[in-house]
């Protein structure tokens with residue numbers, strides 16, 4: 152029996168809410184369900200403002216516009232991330248400056264930030280890999296001292312926290328993803344958390360095609376006009392209706408994923424002791440959301456062989472990322488600071504195991520068994 156890598160979870164209320172949106176007769180963005188989702192996020196994540204977007208990519212693009220990134224401005228970020236982290240800034244002419252990561256959490260190494268800063272540096276973009284928080288206290292204090300902005304790429308970090316603060320709510324801005332492959336989903340979807348209250352009004356304008364339409368609907372202005380460069384970043388109500396059903400269930404989603412995650416973690420303890428692999432590390436100050444379970448194979452283990460063994464057993468396991476600094480566009484639009492040794496090494500050793508709600512004990516045992524047999 153095939154074990155898929157991911158299976159989207161449904162709370163069961165999605166279609167009820169979509170049907171409610173259908174009878175409301177309001178299908179464009181910023182209707183009742185969008186407001187409910189945003190209010191939920193604001194209360195839960197304790198951010199000043201949450202705005203739904205049609206993806207995390209869109210939220211990052213809004214962040215680049217909000218920070219007024221100009222051609223040649225530099226943005227410090229890890230190379231070990233998804234393309235949107237960099238692409239959003241490159242669209243504005245920004246230059247991603249890639250720095251190395253920690254070998255255990257695979258999050259950007261905050262000790263390398265300061266040396267990468269130049270007079271052109273505008274922002275730092277920590278990516279909370281696997282929903283495990285970056286060292287935010289250090290990152291925020293460097294940013295405050297040097298007058299830089301912080302945009303958290305918290306695409307994977309919905310429902311995770313760092314020292315009790317929700318990921319995405321700590322930097323000036325935070326970007327969430329509700330893509331089907333994440334924990335809380337709406338197919339495609341995302342949100343921008345605006346923690347710096349000074350940015351709220353402009354964020355609304357940028358999201359509404361550069362107009363003050365949001366102020367108009369609140370009765371604050373008597374007509375709406377083109378105010379600045381923006382785009383259409385808001386999702387329709389059907390997406391928001393789907394998402395609301397998921398947000399209502401977000402605690403249960405997290406609990407169930409954590410249970411699966413812990414089961415892998417216990418089952419693989421022995422392989423770590425044998426020197427076959429390293430398991431993920433969760434720092435004490437972080438509470439995570441079990442977004443993914445990955446292992447880092449020791450150098451003597453052949454990843455290709457292991458992936459083939461999974462394939463032969465109908466287990467869909469994947470690896471990522473091709474580091475951005477070694478990709479064609481990364482070379483063209485970005486630059487590196489330092490040698491990125493850890494990024495290069497770990498990206499070749501990582502594999503992700505199937506993790507989704509409904510994955511059975513038997514299926515997990517099979518994954519562990521195939522991993523064990525192929526590596527010992």
Ligand SMILES: *Cc1c(COP(=O)(O)O)cnc(C)c1O
Nearest residue numbers: 206207208233235306328330341
């Ligand atoms: C998934 C992901 C994104 C992009 O999210 P979308 O909602 O698909 O645009 C960006 N950054 C990271 C780190 C991601 O994992």
